[in-house]
Amino acid sequence: MDTVPAAVAGALRRTIDGGGIVCVLTGAGMSAESGIPTFRGTRDSLWSRFDPMRLATADAWREDPALVWGWYRWRMQGVRDAQPNAGHRALAELARHVPLSLVTQNVDDLHERAGSVVDGHVHGSLFALRCFACGRAHTALDDYMEGAQRVEPMRCTACGDRIRPGVVWFGEALPDDAWASAVDAAERCALMLVVGTSGLVYPAAGLPALARRHGATVVEINPEPTALSAEVDHVWRATAAEALQQLSVLPRSIDRHSSAGR
Ligand code: OAD
Numbered sequence: 001m002d003t004v005p006a007a008v009a010g011a012l013r014r015t016i017d018g019g020g021i022v023c024v025l026t027g028a029g030m031s032a033e034s035g036i037p038t039f040r041g042t043r044d045s046l047w048s049r050f051d052p053m054r055l056a057t058a059d060a061w062r063e064d065p066a067l068v069w070g071w072y073r074w075r076m077q078g079v080r081d082a083q084p085n086a087g088h089r090a091l092a093e094l095a096r097h098v099p100l101s102l103v104t105q106n107v108d109d110l111h112e113r114a115g116s117v118v119d120g121h122v123h124g125s126l127f128a129l130r131c132f133a134c135g136r137a138h139t140a141l142d143d144y145m146e147g148a149q150r151v152e153p154m155r156c157t158a159c160g161d162r163i164r165p166g167v168v169w170f171g172e173a174l175p176d177d178a179w180a181s182a183v184d185a186a187e188r189c190a191l192m193l194v195v196g197t198s199g200l201v202y203p204a205a206g207l208p209a210l211a212r213r214h215g216a217t218v219v220e221i222n223p224e225p226t227a228l229s230a231e232v233d234h235v236w237r238a239t240a241a242e243a244l245q246q247l248s249v250l251p252r253s254i255d256r257h258s259s260a261g262r
Contacts, residue, residue, distance in 0.1 A: 004246050007234045011191050011217040012250055016098055020190025024091060025182075025207055026104040026111070026240075029196020029222060033085040033241045034110055036078060040198050041224065057170045061132065065162050066150040072165040073151050076126050077144045079108040087195070087240035088114035090248035097251035101185035103178075105197060105204050107167045119185060120178035122204050128166025131156035138163050174203065186211040193247075195221045196240045199228035208232060 004012075015022055028038035039047045050071070054060050061068050092115035094100055103120040104111060109127060111118050121128075129138040136158045145151060153162040168174055182204070186192065192211040199205040208218045208228055218232040221243045229235050236243055 004243075004250060005234065005236055008219050008236055008247070009250060011219065011234070012098075012247065014217075015190040016251060018190060019099075021099045021101055021185070021188055022094070023101045023103065023185040023189035023192045023211060023216070024195060025186075025192060025197065025204070026102070026106060026195045027197025027199075028106060030087060030104070030240045031082070031085070031106055031108055031110050032196065033087060033239060034082040036082055036108060036110075038196075040200070052170060056167075058172065061162075061164060061169075064150075065132075065164075066152050069153040069162075069164075070149050070151040072126065072167075073142075073144055073148075076141070076165075077146075079110070079126060080144075082108070082110065084110040084114035085241050087242075087244040088116070090241070090244035092116045093248040094244070094251065101181075101189065103182040103185055103207065105201070107165075120181035122168075122174050122178045122182050124165075124167040124175060124178075126165055126167060129154075129163050130166055131159060131161050132164045133161030134159040179203070182207055183210065186216075187214045189214075189216045192216050192218045193221060194218060194228060194232065195244070197222070197226065197228075199226045 032038055038045045055068055055071050088110050091102065095116060101119045102111060102116050103122060104118055105123045107123055107126045109125065130136060131138065134156060136156055138156065142154050156163055186207045187210065189211055192208055194208050205228065209231060212218050220226065220229055220232045220235045221238060221240060223237055223239055
């Protein structure tokens with residue numbers, strides 16, 4: 001696919017002409033081209049290789065904190081070693097030309113490292129460490145031990161309990177501020193781009209329908225069909241990097257055309 005589908009270009013043009021906001025909802029597929037594994041869909045996906053009930057719940061943490069911390073330290077290191085891809089950079093570029101609200105389910109920091117402001121990390125952030133018991137924020141990370149499956153978590157300087165990753169585990173509530181920002185962006189946007197998510201995990205997967213109910217045009221960018229495909233206005237079968245690079249240059253050509261007509 002080497003051109004922006006006409007329906008998508010038209011929706012972006014109408015949004016710009018009408019002074020509207022673009023909301024971008026990203027999932028694990030956004031970071032796939034940076035080498036970060038997705039959760040589902042391939043043999044290498046995280047939930048094909050690991051049991052989320054042993055690694056991504058509060059009960060799993062209580063049961064075996066060293067196993068859970070070791071796994072998250074491995075994931076953190078994978079993110080540290082990765083670089084933002086052309087899709088992340090294209091979104092930062094798009095935001096220079098169009099009012100854009102970025103909501104992500106991803107717990108990595110690749111959007112920020114590409115220069116974007118993230119309005120809502122609805123599933124938290126790997127690096128936003130906090131105490132499991134008292135909630136105090138912590139920034140220091142222990143040394144990464146390659147190949148170590150179990151790593152005893154660091155201890156909270158305030159209460160002595162263990163420090164956990166800042167992600168949302170199964171069964172936990174979403175962070176209030178991030179979720180409020182996500183709902184606000186979904187309700188206000190004229191165009192929503194749904195990039196690289198399987199659309200299986202709620203409530204985040206309900207944001208495209210919310211945007212549509214409030215009048216937005218919703219476009220899915222994903223090389224594969226998803227649970228959301230039937231509910232969006234347009235599907236664009238391309239990778240995040242392919243599609244967003246093409247989309248990010250459109251506002252400049254729209255600007256050029258409008259100034260030429262003045
Ligand atoms: P999934 O792993 O469920 O889905 C990844 C999606 O990305 C699939 O639809 C793929 O087709 C698509 N994809 C793969 N490569 C792509 C590429 N290069 N460009 C664009 N799309 C691509 O990831 P999420 O939908 O983000 O929750 O998963 C939702 C939540 O489930 C995660 O946030 C996580 C997980 O359990 C928590 O950790 C709470």
